[in-house]
Structure formats: structure tokens, C-alpha cells
Amino acid sequence: xxxxxxxxxxxxxxxxxxxxxxxxxxxxxxxxxxxxxxxxxxxxxxxxxxxxxxxxxxxxxxxxxxxxxxxxxxxxxxxxxxxxxxxxxxxxxxxxxxxxxxxxxxxxxxxxxxxxxxxxxxxxxxxxxxxxxxxxxxxxxxxxxxxxxxxxxxxxxxxxxxxxxxxxxxxxxxxxxxxxxxxxxxxxxxxxxxxxxxxxxxxxxxxxxxxxxxxxxxxxxxxxxxxxxxxxxxxxxxxxxxxxxxxxxxxxxxxxxxxxxxxxxxxxxxxxxxxxxxxxxxxxxxxxxxxxxxxxxxxxxxxxxxxxxxxxxxxxxxxxxxxxxxxxxxxxxxxxxxxxxxxxxxxxxxxxxxxxxxxxxxxxxxxxxxxxxxxxxxxxxxxxxxxxxxxxxxxxxxxxx
Numbered sequence: 001x002x003x004x005x006x007x008x009x010x011x012x013x014x015x016x017x018x019x020x021x022x023x024x025x026x027x028x029x030x031x032x033x034x035x036x037x038x039x040x041x042x043x044x045x046x047x048x049x050x051x052x053x054x055x056x057x058x059x060x061x062x063x064x065x066x067x068x069x070x071x072x073x074x075x076x077x078x079x080x081x082x083x084x085x086x087x088x089x090x091x092x093x094x095x096x097x098x099x100x101x102x103x104x105x106x107x108x109x110x111x112x113x114x115x116x117x118x119x120x121x122x123x124x125x126x127x128x129x130x131x132x133x134x135x136x137x138x139x140x141x142x143x144x145x146x147x148x149x150x151x152x153x154x155x156x157x158x159x160x161x162x163x164x165x166x167x168x169x170x171x172x173x174x175x176x177x178x179x180x181x182x183x184x185x186x187x188x189x190x191x192x193x194x195x196x197x198x199x200x201x202x203x204x205x206x207x208x209x210x211x212x213x214x215x216x217x218x219x220x221x222x223x224x225x226x227x228x229x230x231x232x233x234x235x236x237x238x239x240x241x242x243x244x245x246x247x248x249x250x251x252x253x254x255x256x257x258x259x260x261x262x263x264x265x266x267x268x269x270x271x272x273x274x275x276x277x278x279x280x281x282x283x284x285x286x287x288x289x290x291x292x293x294x295x296x297x298x299x300x301x302x303x304x305x306x307x308x309x310x311x312x313x314x315x316x317x318x319x320x321x322x323x324x325x326x327x328x329x330x331x332x333x334x335x336x337x338x339x340x341x342x343x344x345x346x347x348x349x350x351x352x353x354x355x356x357x358x359x360x361x362x363x364x365x366x367x368x369x370x371x372x373x374x375x376x377x378x379x380x381x382x383x384x385x386x387x388x389x390x391x392x393x394x395x396x397x398x399x400x401x
Contacts, residue, residue, distance in 0.1 A: 056362065057363040057364055057366075059366075062370055065373075072356075073085075077236070082228040083235040085353070088225060089304025089305070091225065092305060093300040093306050097297070097309065098333065103400055106339075107398065109387065111386075114383055116383050118388055123390065125325050125327075126292060132375055133338070133346075133348040134374050136162065136165055138167040138188035138274070139167055140167040140170065142172070142356070146359045148363060149172045150177045151180045152359060154166070154180045154185060155364040156365060157367055158183025162184075163184045166187050168187070169190070170240065171239070171240070174205055174208050174210070185209075186212045187214065191255065192250060192251070192252060193250045193252050194250075198252075202267050203266065212272055213267055215273050216274045217273060218296060218303070223303060223304065273292075274294035275296050276295055293327070296329045308331060310331070310340065314344050328341045328350070329349065329352065332354075332374075333354065335374055335379070335381045337349075338377070339378060339397075342390050344395065351370070357370070385397045
């Protein structure tokens with residue numbers, strides 16, 4: 001990454017995040033340096049979109065995600081970076097998410113006559129025809145990364161026709177996020193102990209036009225990294241856009257498969273169960289009415305000691321036998337990771353931290369740049385595997401050595 005990022009972004013972004021730390025969200029958003037206007041719908045006249053037009057928006061030359069993270073680290077305050085980057089406990093799961101890709105190697109087909117420019121990355125997911133399999137996974141508080149928060153994220157994802165998943169813990173409201181782009185969007189929810197709050201959120205998501213609901217089941221007690229605690233939990237705290245000022249939320253911990261049915265009845269939308277690592281849980285989710293499952297260990301942020309997602313994917317895919325789509329997240333950093341996941345049974349992949357680093361450094365265009373990086377690497381890897389469409393990838397292209 002160019003040193004130009006450091007000099008031009010650093011002072012304005014640090015000022016913004018310091019203001020956010022005292023809870024003055026509007027001042028925090030407005031304090032960023034004026035730069036190139038983002039391409040957002042002119043008819044969507046909301047405060048968040050107005051702020052975005054003043055925000056940082058730039059295309060990034062993404063060489064790899066490690067270098068992208070290094071550049072972003074120079075922008076984040078120390079406490080915010082510790083919160084975003086680290087995992088829970090001794091971070092075994094966080095590290096395993098990266099290491100485990102090396103347990104699988106490619107077995108490419110040669111001399112197959114594939115033309116690179118004709119490789120098809122499209123995928124169908126819950127009735128959506130998507131041009132590529134890269135999903136922005138649910139991630140809370142995008143205001144920690146950019147003054148336009150989720151408005152910038154979904155705008156960037158929408159430029160390539162990609163799917164963005166929006167957390168119920170978003171900085172912007174779901175209504176403002178829904179109008180920020182025409183791209184497909186899922187809404188993620190943590191169930192509240194008050195069923196009234198849960199049903200209100202679900203109804204708002206349906207009314208806002210979200211295509212599906214993601215039920216997160218692996219973060220019923222949020223983990224916290226030792227480094228983040230050591231620094232005094234000193235990240236900026238921004239209001240949550242989906243809740244009234246001062247409204248408290250409490251995670252429902254006694255989740256059951258009947259909650260999937262409740263969401264379906266309340267919204268008449270497909271439900272994605274996120275946080276599955278066991279084949280029997282995947283089967284139970286389908287029997288409860290889930291439209292898709294997301295193989296995930298929460299990016300190593302919840303329970304340390306759970307296996308890397310890629311290591312449990314083959315058994316889950318073998319159990320489900322294509323009954324519902326499978327999304328995989330946690331630890332994806334390269335196109336080679338994407339192709340290994342697709343070959344071993346995933347239909348799509350969800351990406352978290354890399355998208356946030358792009359958001360931090362470039363706003364909507366930074367998000368688009370990260371997706372373009374994964375697109376480029378995935379095309380190159382698929383070409384080497386000897387097939388002209390990701391739908392043709394399978395276990396014959398990847399194996400354990």
C-alpha cells in the first residue's frame with residue numbers, strides 16, 4: 001500500500017474516531033476530511049448519505065490483505081484496532097482459521113482449454129442471482145471504520161452487484177442502509193430476551209426490503225481479546241442506529257430451533273443460521289426450516305478452541321447433500337481460500353475484516369477494491385484448476401496431502 005494513505009488519511013480519521021470516543025456521533029461523522037464524492041442515489045436524502053458525500057472515497061490497489069491491514073492499522077486508534085483485529089482467549093481459533101487452509105492442496109486439471117476472461121463466478125443464493133460468491137458478512141459498528149459507516153459498505157458492495165449482510169448492531173439504521181444502494185441485502189439479528197424488541201426489528205427489516213434474515217447462534221456470550229481488555233476496552237463507542245437512544249439490548253442465550261420457525265413466521269423471509277460447525281446442527285437447522293446455513297466460528301471472536309471453518313465444511317456439505325446453500329466465513333484472505341471453500345462444498349463465502357480494512361482506507365470504493373481483489377484472485381485460481389465456472393469446482397480439485 002502506498003504511503004500516501006498514511007499522510008492523507010491519518011489525521012482526519014484519527015480526529016473522527018477520537019470524537020466518536022466521547023459518543024458525539026454526528027460530530028464524529030462530520031469531522032472527516034472532504035474528498036471525492038461517493039456515488040449514491042440522489043433521491044435518498046438522509047443525513048448519513050449527505051455525510052458520505054463529504055467522506056473519504058478512493059480506489060485502493062490491494063496487493064494482499066496483510067498489506068491492507070498494515071495500512072489500516074496506522075489509521076485506527078490502538079484500542080479500536082485491538083477490538084477489530086483480535087480474537088478471544090489465546091486466539092487459537094483466530095490463528096487456526098489462517099493456518100488450516102494449508103491443510104488442503106489443489107489438484108488442478110491441465111490442458112482444459114479454459115479462457116480466463118470467460119470464467120463464470122456467478123452463483124444463485126436464496127433466489128438471488130449474484131455475479132460473484134463474495135458476501136460482506138455481518139459486522140457491527142461500521143462507524144468505527146469510516147464516517148459513513150454501513151452506508152459506505154453497502155454502496156461499495158453494490159457496485160459489483162454483491163450481497164451485503166447488515167448487522168443489527170449497525171451504526172446506521174437499517175432503513176438508511178436499505179436505501180443506500182440497489183444491491184441485495186440480508187439482515188442479521190441477535191435475538192433479544194424481550195420478544196417484542198426482536199419482533200419489531202424483524203418487522204422493520206422486512207418493511208425495509210431485506211431479502212433474508214441471518215440468525216447468529218454462535219455469539220450468545222460475546223468473547224473479548226486479552227489485548228483489548230489490557231488496553232481498557234478503549235474503542236470508540238458509537239450509538240446503534242437500530243435502537244432508540246438509551247435503549248438497552250440483551251442477548252437471548254436460550255436459543256432453540258423453534259426460534260428459526262418464529263423468524264420465518266414473523267417475516268415470511270428465508271432464514272440463514274450462522275455459526276454452524278457440526279453436521280448434526282446443520283441438519284437440525286434445515287429440519288427447522290432454515291433456507292441456508294453459514295459455517296462460521298465468528299472469525300475467532302466468540303469461543304476460542306473451536307475448529308477452523310474450512311476443516312468442518314466437508315462433513316457438513318456431505319451431510320446436507322445440497323439441500324440448502326452453504327455459506328462459509330472465518331479466515332478468508334485470498335482467492336485460493338475462496339476456491340478451496342467452494343470446491344469443498346460452500347456455495348458462497350462471507351468476508352469480514354478485509355472488507356472493514358478497505359472501508360477504513362477507502363470508503364465505498366475501498367470496499368469495492370477489496371471485492372475486486374478477491375474477484376481477480378478467484379478467477380486466476382479457478383483458471384489454474386482447469387474449469388470455466390465455480391459451479392464446476394468439486395472435491396476432485398482440492399484434497400488433503
